[in-house]
Amino acid sequence: MEKPLQATEAQHLILHSVIALGVETVQLDQSVGRVLAQEIHANRDLPPYDVSAMDGFALRSADLAGVPVVLEIIEDIKAGDLPGKILQTGQCARIMTGAPVPVGADAVIRVEETQEAGATAVRINKAVKPGNDIRLRGENMKDGDVVLTAGTEITPGVIGVLATVKAARFSVFRRPRVAILSTGNELEGMDEAVDLNKIPNANSYALMAQVQALGIEPVLLGIARDDPAELEQYLKRGLEYDVLLVSGGTSVGVHDYVRPTIEKLGVEMKFWRLAIRPGHPLAFGTTHKTAVFGLPGNPVSSMVCFEQFVIPALRQMMGNKRLYRRTVTARVAHDVKFRPGRTEFIRVQLTRDDNGYIASSTGTQSSGVLLSMARADGLMVIPSDSTGLAAGAQVVVQLLDGTVFQEAAGFFD
Amino acid sequence: MEKPLQATEAQHLILHSVIALGVETVQLDQSVGRVLAQEIHANRDLPPYDVSAMDGFALRSADLAGVPVVLEIIEDIKAGDLPGKILQTGQCARIMTGAPVPVGADAVIRVEETQEAGATAVRINKAVKPGNDIRLRGENMKDGDVVLTAGTEITPGVIGVLATVKAARFSVFRRPRVAILSTGNELEGMDEAVDLNKIPNANSYALMAQVQALGIEPVLLGIARDDPAELEQYLKRGLEYDVLLVSGGTSVGVHDYVRPTIEKLGVEMKFWRLAIRPGHPLAFGTTHKTAVFGLPGNPVSSMVCFEQFVIPALRQMMGNKRLYRRTVTARVAHDVKFRPGRTEFIRVQLTRDDNGYIASSTGTQSSGVLLSMARADGLMVIPSDSTGLAAGAQVVVQLLDGTVFQEAAGFFD
Secondary structure, three states: OOOOEOHHHHHHHHHHHOOOOOEEEEEHHHOOOOEEOOOEEOOOOEOOOOEEOOOEEEEOHHHHOOOOEEEEEEEEEOOOOOOOOOOOOOEEEEEOOOOEOOOOOOEEEEHHHEEEOOOOEEEEOOOOOOOOOEEOOOOOEOOOOEEEOOOOEOOHHHHHHHHHOOOOEEEEEOOOOEEEEEEOOOEEOOOOOOOOOOEEOHHHHHHHHHHHOOOOOOEEEEEEOOOHHHHHHHHHHHOOOOEEEEEOOOOHHHHHHHHHHHHHOOOEEEEEEEOEEOOOEEEEEEOOOOEEEEEOOOHHHHHHHHHHHHHHHHHHHOOOOOOEEOEEEEEEOOOEEOOOOOEEEEEEEEEEEOOEEEEEEOOOOOOOOHHHHHHOOEEEEEOOOOOEEOOOOEEEEEEOOOOOEEOOOOOOO | OOOOEOHHHHHHHHHHHOOOOOEEEEEHHHOOOOEEOOOEEOOOOEOOOOEEOOOEEEEOHHHHOOOOEEEEEEEEEOOOOOOOOOOOOOEEEEEOOOOEOOOOOOEEEEHHHEEEOOOOEEEEOOOOOOOOOEEOOOOOEOOOOEEEOOOOEOOHHHHHHHHHOOOOEEEEEOOOOEEEEEEOOOEEOOOOOOOOOOEEOHHHHHHHHHHHOOOOOOEEEEEEOOOHHHHHHHHHHHOOOOEEEEEOOOOHHHHHHHHHHHHHOOOEEEEEEEOEEOOOEEEEEEOOOOEEEEEOOOHHHHHHHHHHHHHHHHHHHOOOOOOEEOEEEEEEOOOEEOOOOOEEEEEEEEEEEOOEEEEEEOOOOOOOOHHHHHHOOEEEEEOOOOOEEOOOOEEEEEEOOOOOEEOOOOOOO
């Protein structure tokens, strides 16, 4: 038998084989989570002139040498107004956040540092330096500047910048079209009656959800039975997509007809035994237009393989630079034994104490127990050269879907 | 002036005022990210009988006392088959993953530990214990067991469990309907020509994207100008939604007409100065059906307030138990000075070395500079009792949208 591949070797082979997809135009309000395929330029100076950063009073800082002082209010300047007067010594203008600073003023003092002193005067209690609470023209962006580069992932902050330069439509990388095919006589479809001799088709739906969580709506092709002609028909349909996920059919026993059938259709296929647990059988291949992944039939193995190998490929196709799951460091709650030579992914729940995260196994790590995946916050990664961990040892945990939020705020004031 | 509120005080006041929404029925393929509003029960034992966990051979473990031994293969059992024979001493059955273990066998040995020994015999190279690589009936779930409780967030792993028990439709908490209203004469709409005396309406779109990132499609009501009658019309429309986000109109200067207008419409409104930076002016109120948030006009302040106060409220409405942003611990890359008495949220980028995350300021922390929000991975939280941090000090960082993935795999093998 060929030597099992290490996880990172397989990742690199896959990422070098996956073709980038084309681009398409989207509207601003449909673009969160996409990746920019073009530069975005500023369309004006921002602020367009020197403006107040606070609600308060525009004044001459030199007038505050002997605070407290009382200054005459010569006008009110709102955001959107232009100042009508030039400020002289002893004068100030009431000014709103974002409103232009009048000529003659060199600083703004916030309203909280002042007291009313009649209808047209204000008492200033604190000295400020020149430039205080003034935002200078072009400080945020200068007309023509590149404000966003191609390859930028469109987060809410980026949406704010796009709206600022009034980019209503722009170019992003296309999302892959993904098809999911299940294989095996033993599978029972969602619409079929319960048959104790069959197993429910959980894999297709777990894979569907993993794809959906990336912002891609996949197509479920159905279940191909253990018959070369039927499988060929399903595979042909699947090869019309950018990515085809085949669930099951990679284990040693069914190789005999899956491999020739898939290769007959022009897929250059590699079947790998991987030095990882769970998830060791993985198949990967490409045609001129389709990337094909053959995932293990065990539901947990399938989900773990998707996490490690399919997610980076799909994200690379969508133009993302961040291909891998966010990791955090944690201390392991209990001793862990395992045999070296393969990378292990142990399903864990995360809790926290004053020293950071603690990772606790969800219990049985059998690859048939999908409930343990449903309960997991992350996958604790045990490197292939490790022979065991004592409780308290530092480990790396990949965060799974559902961990963007946590139960406690995490800060106290 | 009233005493500024601490961030957690405001969070708690808001979370105690927000009403839970009702439930609705969804289909499995539309349910990722939702929260279950019902218990889910197992509909059979899984596995339905003792099955093999591996492709290999089912055998009697006692026969392996003197390995290597050669055993007679009496049948092939595939997943979905039922065994036809009872295993006797010296016999074995070729068995596939998930296939039922025949009567007489008490263990499975994986194919990798065996060698062919003619057409109907196999050489076994290694002894195994009773129960080896057998998954027992009901080990994964027992018929009637509660497998998922109400309040469970539907991740891909949960989808796999739902598909396993063939839950094609089920009850989830409804998502809030959210409206976004911008206020202010100074705002320039997306479809208006550039006017240097106006500022582009970035806030509405940044808020839209923040809401979308939670899986909610908000409605943008438009821009209400600084006119009580116009504002009243817009607010009336907004109060038809579950949540109304009003951008701008909370600063001291415009209080005078926003507050009476909004209270005239039956909203019990609280205007708070918050002991946080950026983002200090926040308004919050409720009617019998609508939660109203008045967010600061500064785009960064608006986004930070949304993160701290609106996200927990929206997630609580949707039935989530995890209301707050995921936090990680990091070391700060540089000295940080600030004045105690308020919680600061400093926009940071995260990098990593062998000792974990390092947080570096994105540069200017002016609340007008939205680009710094676009570049940030997280918000470094400085507690209100801190007077400064030296480089290397440990800090808490809230992860922003876009940080679910990272550039490096984070493990090496």
